[in-house]
Amino acid sequence: MTMTAKSYIEKAIREIAKSLYAAEGIDFKVERPPEGAAADYAVNAPFLLSKMMKKAPMVIGGEMALALTAYENVAHVENVKGYLNITLKSEYYKKLIDTLLSEESFFKNSLGQGKKINLEFVSANPVGPLNIVSGRAASYGDTLGKILNLSGYKVNTEFYVNDFGRQMTLFTQTVEARYAHLLGLEAHLPEEGYKGDYVIAVAQALKDARGENLFDMDASARAAIIKEFSLGYMLHSQKETLKKFCVHFDLWFLESSLYENEKKVNETELIFQAISAKGYFYENEGAIWFRTTDFGDDKDRVVKKQDGAFTYFMSDIAYMANKKNRGFDYIFNIMGPDHHGYISRLEAIIQALGYDKNDLKVILLQQVNLLNEGEKMKMSKRAGQFVSLDDLIAAVGVDAARYYFLMRNYNSHLDFDVALAMEKTDNNPVFYVQYAFARLCSVFKHATETGVDINSMDFHTVKFEALEKEEKALVLEMIDLPAAIKEAALKYSPSVLVQYTFDMVSKFHTFYAKCRVITDDAQTTAKRIYLLKALKKSLTVAFKIMGITPVESM
RNA sequence: GCGCCUGUAGCUCAGUUGGAUAGAGCAGCAGCCUUCUAAGCUGUUUGUCAGGGGUUCGAUUCCCUUCAGGCGCACCA
Numbered sequence: 001m002t003m004t005a006k007s008y009i010e011k012a013i014r015e016i017a018k019s020l021y022a023a024e025g026i027d028f029k030v031e032r033p034p035e036g037a038a039a040d041y042a043v044n045a046p047f048l049l050s051k052m053m054k055k056a057p058m059v060i061g062g063e064m065a066l067a068l069t070a071y072e073n074v075a076h077v078e079n080v081k082g083y084l085n086i087t088l089k090s091e092y093y094k095k096l097i098d099t100l101l102s103e104e105s106f107f108k109n110s111l112g113q114g115k116k117i118n119l120e121f122v123s124a125n126p127v128g129p130l131n132i133v134s135g136r137a138a139s140y141g142d143t144l145g146k147i148l149n150l151s152g153y154k155v156n157t158e159f160y161v162n163d164f165g166r167q168m169t170l171f172t173q174t175v176e177a178r179y180a181h182l183l184g185l186e187a188h189l190p191e192e193g194y195k196g197d198y199v200i201a202v203a204q205a206l207k208d209a210r211g212e213n214l215f216d217m218d219a220s221a222r223a224a225i226i227k228e229f230s231l232g233y234m235l236h237s238q239k240e241t242l243k244k245f246c247v248h249f250d251l252w253f254l255e256s257s258l259y260e261n262e263k264k265v266n267e268t269e270l271i272f273q274a275i276s277a278k279g280y281f282y283e284n285e286g287a288i289w290f291r292t293t294d295f296g297d298d299k300d301r302v303v304k305k306q307d308g309a310f311t312y313f314m315s316d317i318a319y320m321a322n323k324k325n326r327g328f329d330y331i332f333n334i335m336g337p338d339h340h341g342y343i344s345r346l347e348a349i350i351q352a353l354g355y356d357k358n359d360l361k362v363i364l365l366q367q368v369n370l371l372n373e374g375e376k377m378k379m380s381k382r383a384g385q386f387v388s389l390d391d392l393i394a395a396v397g398v399d400a401a402r403y404y405f406l407m408r409n410y411n412s413h414l415d416f417d418v419a420l421a422m423e424k425t426d427n428n429p430v431f432y433v434q435y436a437f438a439r440l441c442s443v444f445k446h447a448t449e450t451g452v453d454i455n456s457m458d459f460h461t462v463k464f465e466a467l468e469k470e471e472k473a474l475v476l477e478m479i480d481l482p483a484a485i486k487e488a489a490l491k492y493s494p495s496v497l498v499q500y501t502f503d504m505v506s507k508f509h510t511f512y513a514k515c516r517v518i519t520d521d522a523q524t525t526a527k528r529i530y531l532l533k534a535l536k537k538s539l540t541v542a543f544k545i546m547g548i549t550p551v552e553s554m
Numbered sequence: 555g556c557g558c559c560u561g562u563a564g565c566u567c568a569g570u571u572g573g574a575u576a577g578a579g580c581a582g583c584a585g586c587c588u589u590c591u592a593a594g595c596u597g598u599u600u601g602u603c604a605g606g607g608g609u610u611c612g613a614u615u616c617c618c619u620u621c622a623g624g625c626g627c628a629c630c631a
Contacts, residue, residue: 027571034574047573057573081574125631165631255631287629298557298627305629312631340558341626366559367625408567413560413624429579431593439591446590499568502578513586513595554593
């Protein structure tokens, strides 16, 4: 954990606020000043303190500015209308770039303090290929996990597989009907079955693997075989898609394992008993209800149906208990907006289990509206109408797809025009970012070709005094990357990092247009190679988090 | 009816724990390649921050309200 420029200033401001005004815990910002201000950082603390102290911001600003000048790495402070405009010393910036290049820990922060997070996302039913909505969840969750890991949390990613309920049964029946068709037999697709053609592929694979005699055995044995096969097939297909999409899950958790695990234990039954004993359950009209209203839910919920079967909700209770028993401090759930009504139920669960409500964090990833040339498409898995993630990847590529999803904040509705996405590939913003990487690789290549050995260069003599405007801008962006990662973690927003990377790259393109790297002047060449090495490192880190490929030539 | 999300430039979106002139990309217009990749750079045009009220020295940001779009309110998962 290295100190960054922002955290250095933050610390200084806190110390000054405390010593001058005995103020602690104020929530000021360290940001970039507006265009035109001759400073590297701006702090709004005087405004906040002015309220507490009942003194004008200008006066407080003046006092604080004076105190700041005593700090070792501060080069210049100006009090502008109550803003503290700060510039740090160039040697300090140089030192930060040195650290960026030499220490992996430069990009990390300690926000999480080693707490363990279970991060569940996608969790699509194993009854069809992953669609675009899952694609958004997959890229979001994967990147968020990496951001949280860099922020001092220990994150485990998890995919919950609903292999136990009615949907699975329906799917099994649909496969069976399709299988029958392949054998030339009469069979009706279930009323609410899955209409998509992909089911035929499942049936074909079933026929290839298990032969044509499944109808010779009795119905329940056949259903069991088809279910097992279909589940395996769909899981495999989903895993392949996610692998292609560079999304990794530490654990694929089967709902069915909550009913019968390797030790032949029915966890769900045990949890059911345990919570019954706590008195949160009651019987009504032949069903068992969970008094979730005790925890702020609108109404109570059924956990055991009249027919004696547990509901999916009971599974979720057992699943939550299972996660907590595995030692996770925080349970993160990334869900679609159609699940928002479910949050209060999950909160009821975690509290009934005896944990703090704040151990649960539900992130609602807003919907993806599918458009085709401006017209709205309705997606339905059962009706077989959707755009699969595989199709999307095939059309625009993994990088473009991931970047597109990550650009948007999680709570913004996302319009996805399929036709536009396909044809707009050329000016997808991801290329702007990747192009920068390719460009700087090309400079290194050119250096080598002209006899400049970038690996044995001595950068100790590099000085940051009198940096060109474009060089300085690039430096400022690079040293703040750790702060961007931290902010992204605080806000659960990978889009912060995407925006940041874009800005950093933009500074590079400007620099590139203005400053020639390989020059006759050895000092200048060394300095610029040094900057590009730092940029290469920064981009490599950022790309890795976002799951974007650093291409060396385009 | 109740609840959740959203409404910012022609389009797609940032910004929202109240603070300096509201920002990007795309689209449009005008320039820049005998020199490390022009998938780039530079300049330029565009806003009743959905409407109305309130709190404040100060509101796109907070409160109330109206309108518009989406979603949810199962002994389905």
